[in-house]
Structure formats: C-alpha cells, structure tokens
Amino acid sequence: MAEATLHTAPLDKARLLQWLQTYGVYAGVALLLVVNTVITPHFLSAENFRTQAVQVAPVIIVALGMALVIGTEGVDLSVGAVMALAASVTALYLGYGLLPALLVVALFAAGAGLANGALVALVGVQPIVATLALMVGGRGLALVLLPQLKDLHNPGLASLGSGDIAGIPYLILIAAALALLIAFVVRRTTFGRRLLAIGDSRPAAQLAGLPVRRVLIVVYVLSALLAAVAGVLATARLQASDPTSLGNLMELSAITAVVVGGTPLSGGRVNIGGTVAGAVLIQLLTATLIKHDLPPSWTQIAQAIVIVCAVYAARGRGKR
Amino acid sequence: MSAPAEVLAVRGLSKSFPGVRALDDVDLTLRPGEVHALIGENGAGKSTLIKLLTGVHRPDAGEITFQGRKVSFGTPLEAQKASISTIYQEVNLIPLLSVARNLFLGREPRNRLGLLDFARMHREAAETLRTYGVRVDVRQPLRTLGVGAQQMVALARAVATDARIVIMDEPTSSLEPREVETLFSVIRRLRDDGIAVVYVSHRLDELYAVCDTVTVLRDGRRVHHGPLAGLDRLALVSTMLGRELGEVRTEGVTKFAGDHRIADSQPVLDAEGLTVPHKLHGVSVRIRPGEVVGLGGLLGSGRTETAKAISGALPVRSGNVTVAGVPLRGGSTAAAIRAGISLLPEDRKSEGIVPGLSVRENIALAALPRLSRFGLVSEARLDRIVDTFVKRLRIKASSPHQKVGELSGGNQQKVLLARWLAMTPKVLLLDEPTRGIDVGAKAEVQKLVDELAADGLGVLLISSDLEELIEGSDRVVVLKDGAVVGELTGDDVTEDELMRTIAGDVPAPDVAKGVTTDG
Numbered sequence: 001m002a003e004a005t006l007h008t009a010p011l012d013k014a015r016l017l018q019w020l021q022t023y024g025v026y027a028g029v030a031l032l033l034v035v036n037t038v039i040t041p042h043f044l045s046a047e048n049f050r051t052q053a054v055q056v057a058p059v060i061i062v063a064l065g066m067a068l069v070i071g072t073e074g075v076d077l078s079v080g081a082v083m084a085l086a087a088s089v090t091a092l093y094l095g096y097g098l099l100p101a102l103l104v105v106a107l108f109a110a111g112a113g114l115a116n117g118a119l120v121a122l123v124g125v126q127p128i129v130a131t132l133a134l135m136v137g138g139r140g141l142a143l144v145l146l147p148q149l150k151d152l153h154n155p156g157l158a159s160l161g162s163g164d165i166a167g168i169p170y171l172i173l174i175a176a177a178l179a180l181l182i183a184f185v186v187r188r189t190t191f192g193r194r195l196l197a198i199g200d201s202r203p204a205a206q207l208a209g210l211p212v213r214r215v216l217i218v219v220y221v222l223s224a225l226l227a228a229v230a231g232v233l234a235t236a237r238l239q240a241s242d243p244t245s246l247g248n249l250m251e252l253s254a255i256t257a258v259v260v261g262g263t264p265l266s267g268g269r270v271n272i273g274g275t276v277a278g279a280v281l282i283q284l285l286t287a288t289l290i291k292h293d294l295p296p297s298w299t300q301i302a303q304a305i306v307i308v309c310a311v312y313a314a315r316g317r318g319k320r
Numbered sequence: 321m322s323a324p325a326e327v328l329a330v331r332g333l334s335k336s337f338p339g340v341r342a343l344d345d346v347d348l349t350l351r352p353g354e355v356h357a358l359i360g361e362n363g364a365g366k367s368t369l370i371k372l373l374t375g376v377h378r379p380d381a382g383e384i385t386f387q388g389r390k391v392s393f394g395t396p397l398e399a400q401k402a403s404i405s406t407i408y409q410e411v412n413l414i415p416l417l418s419v420a421r422n423l424f425l426g427r428e429p430r431n432r433l434g435l436l437d438f439a440r441m442h443r444e445a446a447e448t449l450r451t452y453g454v455r456v457d458v459r460q461p462l463r464t465l466g467v468g469a470q471q472m473v474a475l476a477r478a479v480a481t482d483a484r485i486v487i488m489d490e491p492t493s494s495l496e497p498r499e500v501e502t503l504f505s506v507i508r509r510l511r512d513d514g515i516a517v518v519y520v521s522h523r524l525d526e527l528y529a530v531c532d533t534v535t536v537l538r539d540g541r542r543v544h545h546g547p548l549a550g551l552d553r554l555a556l557v558s559t560m561l562g563r564e565l566g567e568v569r570t571e572g573v574t575k576f577a578g579d580h581r582i583a584d585s586q587p588v589l590d591a592e593g594l595t596v597p598h599k600l601h602g603v604s605v606r607i608r609p610g611e612v613v614g615l616g617g618l619l620g621s622g623r624t625e626t627a628k629a630i631s632g633a634l635p636v637r638s639g640n641v642t643v644a645g646v647p648l649r650g651g652s653t654a655a656a657i658r659a660g661i662s663l664l665p666e667d668r669k670s671e672g673i674v675p676g677l678s679v680r681e682n683i684a685l686a687a688l689p690r691l692s693r694f695g696l697v698s699e700a701r702l703d704r705i706v707d708t709f710v711k712r713l714r715i716k717a718s719s720p721h722q723k724v725g726e727l728s729g730g731n732q733q734k735v736l737l738a739r740w741l742a743m744t745p746k747v748l749l750l751d752e753p754t755r756g757i758d759v760g761a762k763a764e765v766q767k768l769v770d771e772l773a774a775d776g777l778g779v780l781l782i783s784s785d786l787e788e789l790i791e792g793s794d795r796v797v798v799l800k801d802g803a804v805v806g807e808l809t810g811d812d813v814t815e816d817e818l819m820r821t822i823a824g825d826v827p828a829p830d831v832a833k834g835v836t837t838d839g
Contacts, residue, residue, distance in 0.1 A: 189695045190688040197685055200676040207633055207671050208686045208739065209657035268676040 020313040021262045025277045028260075028306070032284040040291050050169060054237065056283040057175040058083075058230035060276050062250055063257040064182045065223030067275045070258050071186075072199040072219055073267030074120060074127035079227040079254055081138030082112050083247030086231030088146040090157075091241035098156035105228050112138060113224030117217030131220075135251065142243035149242045152235070161236030171233050178226065183272040192270075195219060200268025256282055256303065260310040281306065325388070327352050327484055327516050328373075328404075333382035335368050342368040344540040345382070350485060352514040355507060357527045357548060359520070360537035361560060361619050361784060366520055369537070370487055373518075374406050375399035387484065405478035406487040413474055415463035420445035422462050423477050452476050453502040468499040475506060479515070486510060487518040492526060493598070493620070504530050522620040523801055524553060524823065538562050553823035560618070563786060563815055576766055576791040585609060586645055588778035589661070589747045591630050594639035599625045601803040602639070607747060607778035612769065614793030615782045616818050622802035623782045624666050627749040630780070631663035632656035644746055657686060660746030664736055664753055666782070668729070672736045675725030679717045680706045682724045682735050687742040709738035714764065730761025737768065747778045754788060766792060786815050798822060 020027075036043040062079050069076040086105045093101035112134055119130035163170050186192040194215045198205040206212050227247075235241050259265065260281060261274030282303060289299045328350040335343040343365045350356055360366050371377045373384065375393030384391050386402060393399040396406075413422045420438075421428070423445045431437040445458040452472045456465060462473065471491060478486055488507075492500050507530050510517055519531055527534065527548065534551065536544040536559050544559045589607040594600050600622050607613045615623045628634035630641055632653045641648040643659040653663075665671040674682055683706050684691055691702045706720050713734040717727055724735055733753065740748065750769065754762040769792060773779050783789040789796065796808040798821040806821035808814070 188697055188699075190692045190697055191695060193681060193685070193688055193697065197674045197677060197681070200674045201670065203671045204674050205685075207631075207653055207663060207665055209654040210685070211654060268674070 017313050021310075022271075022274075024310070024313055025261050025274050025281055028281045029277050029284065032281065032288060036284070036288055040288065046167070050167075050172075052283055052287055053172045054169050055287075056279050057169075057171040058234045059250070059253050059257060059279045059283070060175045061178055061230040061233070062227050063254040063261075063275050063279050064178055064272065065226035066251075066254040067258045067261075067263050067270050067272060068182065068186075068195065068219050069127070069223050070255070070263055070265060071195055071267055071270035072216060073202070073265075074216075074219070075131065075255065075265075076116065076220065076223045076227075077128065077131040077251045078112065078116060078134035078138050079223065079230075080247035080250035081135045081142065082109055082224050082227040083231030083234065083250055084139050084142040084243040085109070085112065085145075086228040087235045087241040087246045088142040088243045090232055090235050091146050091150050091152060094152060094154050094157065098154060098160075102232065105232060106225065109224045109228035110221055113221030114217065116224065117220035120220065121213040121216035139243070146241060146243050149240055149244065151240045153239075157236045158239060161233065161239065171237065174229070174233065178229070179272060179276050186270050186272060191215065191218065196268055196270065198267075253279075253282065256307055259314070260306055262310070262314070264314050278310075325352075326350060326385075327387055329385040330373070331383050331385070333369070333372060333384070334380050335372060335377060336380055341540050343372070343379075346537070346540075346542045347545075348535055348542075350516040350518065352484075352516055353511045354533060355511055355517045355519055355531045357519050357521070357531035357534040358537070359522070359527065359534065359556075359560060364537040364560075365540040366537055367489075368540075370406065370489060370518075370520070373399070373485075373487065374404060400481065403482055403484040404487065405481060405483035405485070406489065407471070407474050407478050407491055408489050413462055413470065413477070416461050418459050419449070419456060419462050419465065419473055420458040422473055423448065423458070423480070425477070427481070448476055448480065449473065452506060453499075468495045471495060472499070472502065472506075475503070479506075479510065483515060485516045485518065487520075489520045490522070490620070491519075492521060492523065495598075500526070522618050524556070525801075528553075536560055554820055557618075557819045557823045561786060561819065563819065576770055576788075587642075588644050589630070589780070590640075590642040591626075592640045592642070594626065594629045594641075595637045596625060596629055596634055596802075597637055599634075599802050600629060600636075601801075603629075603799065603802070603804055605630070605780065605797055605804075607780060609746075609776045609778055610773050611795065612773050612779040612781055612793050614789045614796040614813075615780060615799060616789060616796045616808075616822065617799035618822060619784070621799040621822075623799055624751055625802070626799065627663055627751050627780060627782060628665075630656070630747075631661050631749055633663065633665075657743065657745075660743075661749065662740035662743060662745040662747070663749040664733075664740065664751060666751040666755075668732055668736065668756075673724045673732050676723060678721045679710070679715065679724055679727070679735055680720040683709055683738045683742060686739050705742055706738075709741060713738055713741075713768065728758065728761070730757035730765070733757055733761065733765060737765070741772075745777065747780070748772060749780045749782075751782045752784065753781070754783070754785065786818065790815055790818065800824070 042048060066076055066079065085108055089105045089108050090101050093104045116131050116134055119125040120127050160170055165173060194205070194210050197210060198212055198215055202212065231247060234246055257279035258275050261276070261278030262271045263269060263275060285302055285306065286299050289302060326349050330346065330348040333343055333346045346365070346369060348369070358366055358369070368377065372379050375396045375398050378394070391402060393402065414425070420441050424441050429437045429440045429444070442458050449456065449458065449472070452475065454469050454472045456469060462470060465473070491503060495503060507517055519527070521527060531548050533546065534544070534548045535542055536556070538560065585608065587606045588609045589605070591603070591605045593602045593604055595602050603622065603626050605613060605626065615626060617623050625634055629636050629639070632651050632655060635651060643661060646659065648656060648659050674685065680702065684702050687705065688697065691698055691705065709715070710720060715734045715738065716731050724732055727735070753769070754765050757765070766788065769779060769781065781789065781792050783792070790813055793813060796813055796818060797804055798806040798808065798818065800822060805824065808817050808821065
C-alpha cells in the first residue's frame with residue numbers, strides 16, 4: 001500500500017514511542033552494560049554479576065506478582081509488609097524445621113492475599129486503599145510476632161540463601177524459574193487470559209460471564225505468595241529475620257520495575273520479560289552510580305528520570 | 321393584559337461535534353409560568369440543547385436572549401447566576417454534607433460573627449423541605465435520604481436560588497409515584513410563581529399531566545412545537561420517531577427474509593414478572609425456538625433493562641427466568657450463560673469488546689473453559705474455532721491478532737456475535753445489534769439473525785430502528801415505563817400498530833391489568 005511507505009514525522013514519533021515502550025527497557029539494560037564495561041573497573045567479573053543478580057532477585061520475584069496485579073488495573077502496596085511478615089513467621093516456626101516453617105509462611109501469605117483480594121473483589125474497595133491497610137497492618141503484625149532482629153541458625157535456610165548449583169546461586173535460579181512460570185501462566189492459561197480481559201474492560205468481562213471475583217482474589221493471593229517467597233529468600237541470605245526493615249519501600253521498587261518494563265498501569269497488558277528487565281535496569285543504574293561514588297540522592301534522581309521516561313513512552317499507547 | 325414577555329428566546333441555535341451535527345438551527349421560547357416539554361429519541365439533541373442553555377457548551381451559531389438581553393454563558397456557574405437552574409438525572413449534591421448544608425450550599429446564613437448560623441439554617445431548611453413533602457432530620461447527611469427525597473432537595477435548592485428558569489432532565493426516573501405527585505404540585509407552584517420550567521421526559525402520561533407546550537427534536541432539528549393540549553398522542557409519538565402514519569413503504573429495506581418457522585414446542589425462554597425497582601414492573605417475555613421477538617418502546621421504556629435482567633446482569637427484586645424448561649438460579653451472568661443465554665449489550669464499546677485484546681482472544685473469551693484442559697488453553701482448538709467464525713461472519717481484520725479496538729464498529733459487533741455463537745447458545749438477546757455500524761455490516765448482521773432463528777435459536781431483538789424491529793420480528797412485545805403494554809402478532813406487526821400501542825390509543829384490556837399492579 002502507498003501509505004505504508006510514506007514516512008511522516010508524527011508517525012515516526014509514534015513508532016519510536018511504541019518501540020521504546022516495548023524494547024526501551026532492554027535497550028537501557030544493554031546501554032548500561034556497555035557503559036559499565038568501559039568505565040567501571042572489574043565490571044565484567046563473574047563475582048560482580050553474581051552480586052548484582054543476588055541483590056535484584058527478591059525485587060524481581062515481588063515485581064512478578066505486582067505485574068499480575070497491575071494487569072488487572074490494580075496495585076498491591078502490601079508486598080513489603082508481607083515480606084516482613086514472612087521473615088517473622090520464618091523465625092517463629094523455624095524450630096519445627098525448615099519445611100513446616102515455610103508451610104506456615106505460605107498460609108500467612110495466602111491469608112494476607114485473601115484479605116486484599118476480598119476487599120477488592122467482594123467489598124469493592126479500591127486496590128490502593130485495600131492494600132494500604134495491609135501495608136500498615138501487616139508490618140505491625142510482623143513486629144508483634146517478632147519485635148526485633150533475630151539471628152537464625154538453620155543449615156537448610158543458610159544453604160537456601162547462599163548455596164548454588166554450578167556457581168549459580170539458588171536465589172537466581174528460583175527467581176528465573178518463577179519468572180518463566182508466571183510468563184507461562186499469563187500466556188497460556190485461561191486464568192492469564194481472563195486476568196488481561198478483566199484488566200482491560202471489567203464490565204465487558206463481567207458480561208462475558210468471566211469469574212471476575214475469583215480471578216481478582218487469586219491474583220492478590222499470588223502476589224502475596226510471591227512477596228513471601230522474596231521475604232524468605234532475603235531472610236535466608238541475611239541469616240537473620242529483620243521485620244523492622246525487610247521489604248521497606250519494596251512496593252515502590254516493584255511498581256517501578258513493572259512500569260519501566262512496559263506494563264501500563266491502566267491494566268489489560270502484562271509484560272513479564274520487561275518487568276524482569278525493568279528490575280535489572282534499576283539495579284544496574286543504582287550499582288553504577290554507587291560504584292562511581294555518587295551520593296545516594298543522585299541514584300534517586302536517576303531513578304526518577306527513568307520512571308518519567310517510561311511513563312512518557314507508555315502515554316503514546318494510551319491514545320488508540 | 322397582554323401575554324407576559326418571553327423570559328427566554330433562543331434563535332437558530334446550532335452545535336456540531338466532530339462527525340455529528342448535534343443541533344441544527346433550533347428555536348425555543350419560554351414565557352414566565354410556562355411548563356415546556358422537551359422530547360425526542362436518543363441523539364435528537366435534547367442534552368445538547370440543555371448544555372448550551374446552561375453554559376456547559378458554547379453554540380456554534382445562534383443567539384440566546386434571556387430576559388430581553390442577549391447572553392452568552394461561558395460556564396455553568398454563569399448560567400446559574402443568571403437564574404437558570406438545572407436538575408440533572410443524577411443528583412448533583414454533596415452526599416456527605418447534611419441536608420440543610422446542601423440546601424444552603426454557597427449562600428449559608430451567617431450570624432454577626434460571620435460564622436454559620438446553624439440554628440437558623442436548620443429551621444429554615446426544615447420549613448422549606450416541608451413544602452416539598454419531605455419530612456426528614458435536616459442535620460443528617462444527604463446520603464441517608466432516599467433517591468426521591470434527594471431529588472426533592474435538589475429541586476428545592478434550584479428553586480430557592482431565585483431561579484427564573486428551571487430545567488428538569490428526566491426528574492421522575494428515580495421517583496416513586498407518590499413523589500411524582502409531589503413533584504407535579506411543586507411544578508404547578510413554580511408555574512403560579514411565574515417561573516418557566518423545561519421538562520424533559522419520555523413518559524407521555526407525565527407530559528400531558530403537567531406540561532403546557534411542547535418542542536419535539538429529531539436528529540438535531542426542531543420538528544414540532546406548540547401547545548400540548550389537544551395534540552394527539554399518536555401524532556406526538558409519530559413525530560418523535562419520524563414516521564408518518566399509514567406511510568406507504570416498500571418492503572425489503574432490511575435484509576430480513578420474513579417469517580420464520582417457529583417450533584410449536586415449549587418456549588426456549590420464559591421470563592416471568594421481572595421486577596427491578598424504578599425500572600421494570602413485572603415484565604414477562606416468552607420466546608419459542610426459532611422465534612424472533614422484538615421489544616418495542618420509547619427510550620427509557622425498559623427494553624435494555626429487560627434484556628439485562630434476563631441475562632443476570634441486572635439484579636431483579638422478583639421474577640423468574642426459565643431456559644428450555646429449566647429454571648435459572650443464582651441471578652449471575654455466568655449462570656445465565658451456562659444455561660444458554662447470550663447478551664449482545666447495547667454499549668458495545670464499554671460493555672462488549674475488550675479493546676486491548678486481539679480478535680482471537682475476544683472471540684474465545686467466554687468459551688475459554690471449553691477450549692482448555694486443566695486451565696491450559698489449547699491453542700490449536702482456539703485457532704480452529706476462531707478461524708471458523710472469522711470465515712462464517714466474514715470478520716475483516718488484518719489478522720486474528722489485530723486488536724479489536726482498531727476494528728470498525730461492524731466488525732467489532734461481528735466479533736461479539738462470534739464470541740456468543742462459540743458458546744452455542746439457546747437464546748440470543750440482541751440489544752441494538754446494528755446501531756452505529758455501516759450499511760453493509762448491518763445487512764450482514766440482519767441476515768445472520770434470520771439464519772440463527774432458522775437454526776432454532778430464540779432471539780430477543782431490541783432496536784430503535786423501527787424498520788429493523790418490525791421486519792425482523794415475528795412478534796413485538798411493547799414496553800412503556802417499564803411494563804408490558806401490548807403485544808403485536810401476525811399482521812399487526814406494523815409500525816402503525818406499534819406507535820398506537822406506545823401512544824396508548826389501543827385499549828388492551830388483558831394486558832392493561834398487569835400494568836397497574838406495581839407502583
């Protein structure tokens with residue numbers, strides 16, 4: 001067709017924005033890798049990569065759940081509190097062995113997710129308000145269960161936090177496996193399709209007979225379970241349970257990763273690959289600035305710029 | 321004494337929005353103490369006219385003269401200051417403030433210290449509201465009142481602000497009959513006080529009960545104006561719908577083939593006594609396999625609500641729905657869909673399609689459980705079913721992966737039809753299936769409805785397009801104010817009969833009994 005070959009300026013801009021939204025985050029990661037290779041000494045060492053990956057793994061795991069929630073046009077502010085709750089419960093029940101402790105953690109997390117999901121899906125509270133309640137209350141409960149930092153001595157937990165297979169830490173393997181699993185759920189399951197439909201147009205999904213409430217509740221339960229996994233892994237790495245500070249501001253890091261990764265806040269789309277890359281991008285950016293002895297305030301400003309760019313690129317999509 | 325001068329004179333008012341001429345050279349005059357009915361079907365331009373009068377929009381052409389002076393309102397506030405008050409369908413007050421505060425909002429009585437004089441405010445509010453038949457504790461938040469009482473507060477507020485003109489946009493849509501009576505007495509009092517009232521409603525009985533004059537709009541133009549008394553109801557309805565009585569028309573404007581072979585078996589759908597507060601009053605509809613039943617009536621007569629109530633999308637207070645002899649339980653859309661009821665909603669864009677998902681995903685949306693095993697979608701089966709329907713309905717998309725939001729209205733509608741046909745339904749409820757789609761797609765959809773009926777489906781057809789409704793239906797159930805007022809069968813399925821039934825000229829004793837039971 002004739003129009004297809006016409007290159008007009010506004011069209012190019014729109015295309016560029018669309019390209020940026022889909023691939024911008026990967027381009028950003030690639031750019032940072034190249035820049036660091038040139039300017040940062042010892043950047044290309046395996047040790048450095050391992051450190052970066054281990055640090056970013058919990059953020060990725062939490063962001064996976066956040067991506068699902070945001071896909072339904074919601075948000076889950078309670079993930080940091082659920083991480084703290086997971087840390088407390090782990091410390092309390094570790095005496096019975098690692099596996100029973102993990103089961104109890106899963107129960108607590110599922111309960112938290114059910115509470116969020118019920119408030120959003122059954123009562124009809126806005127997600128930001130519903131999960132804000134648990135963000136405050138969850139950390140409170142975590143501190144009631146375990147008022148201060150407690151060192152943990154459990155060989156199983158210790159190996160979970162610092163063990164590896166062929167030089168790759170468990171943490172990274174678990175995060176990668178979960179990312180693949182969630183991507184599969186989004187793409188190939190009825191649940192994934194329904195989630196996207198509900199996020200895009202809830203009235204239409206309702207009239208099409210989709211189990212809207214059930215899907216929403218499951219989404220919040222998944223988000224809480226993933227946050228609990230991140231909480232347990234972070235605790236295992238620390239060899240200590242720290243409900244006071246574990247997961248602080250995690251909800252914001254996770255939302256940043258999701259948004260930078262090209263998942264729109266308006267729902268109906270979930271980009272898992274982008275979410276992982278988004279978390280990695282922020283991690284690399286922070287590490288780069290810290291390595292070059294820039295004050296932490298610079299890191300925050302840089303993050304802010306990345307977020308604004310991501311939101312700008314997303315804006316182009318909104319107008320169809 | 322000569323007739324009082326006009327309080328409002330509108331000349332040649334026009335307004336266009338992208339793609340539509342919403343109002344075209346419309347005149348309107350109001351005298352003090354006149355109650356003026358403003359009527360018209362969907363898209364006739366009533367809302368646009370009101371919005372121009374109240375400063376929400378600015379006219380492209382024409383002038384508004386208010387109390388002898390040419391005016392141009394830039395904002396709703398300016399119109400209000402000029403003493404034009406509007407009461408919208410949805411009450412626009414502040415639910416958490418007290419009744420008295422709402423009544424006096426912006427003009428609260430103050431004491432010598434400049435503080436709110438609550439004692440005086442409460443006393444005066446209670447006195448004012450009593451004259452409107454509202455006896456409540458005025459210190460309670462407004463939201464504790466019923467919708468009708470809230471409407472009265474809005475009305476009292478509008479009148480109390482020294483209004484010269486009060487515009488009421490479907491004020492009775494949420495009122496009980498007793499409250500309607502109170503409203504009427506208030507309107508009569510306004511009239512006696514020399515205030516002009518513009519009354520927008522679809523309920524003919526109300527218009528004749530309270531209005532002196534009428535303006536009929538159609539497609540943005542004024543098609544009739546004059547005194548209401550003595551105006552024949554049937555003439556009014558036909559003017560509104562744009563159909564001459566006894567007009568000779570060539571058959572076959574639509575693509576409907578004609579009568580269907582209707583199985584003489586038990587009904588595939590039997591909806592009995594559906595009642596939804598303020599919306600439906602004991603509506604019953606019965607559809608046999610292979611039958612297309614039309615729902616006739618004016619805007620706001622309860623057609624869409626009937627379809628939604630049958631499909632479980634609107635909770636009913638009472639009434640039963642039976643599908644092929646099996647009573648429907650649960651009152652949820654999911655249960656209705658499982659039983660074999662599919663609803664093509666009126667608002668295709670916001671309630672039908674999922675715009676960001678592809679054609680493929682949209683078609684498969686409702687049928688997902690059938691196309692998957694253990695929660696995993698079988699892509700091969702999904703492709704097969706999508707392929708079948710894209711071919712059968714001739715859906716034009718660049719690929720099945722194109723977003724539905726990018727398709728034309730007609731193709732979006734076909735995608736929705738495909739979504740429901742993939743469920744192999746027993747009953748199809750079609751609410752305005754051809755509104756806003758191009759002529760070609762319209763003909764295709766109409767032909768498809770015929771084919772589906774021939775295959776033994778029961779179809780409920782709602783359409784504001786009279787030709788479509790009359791030619792497409794084997795039978796037409798006529799609704800008015802949320803109740804069945806008549807049924808056209810056989811040779812009586814004509815536009816004339818439909819309009820007569822809507823106007824209420826034909827006494828139908830057997831159904832008339834059912835009308836008055838609820839109230």
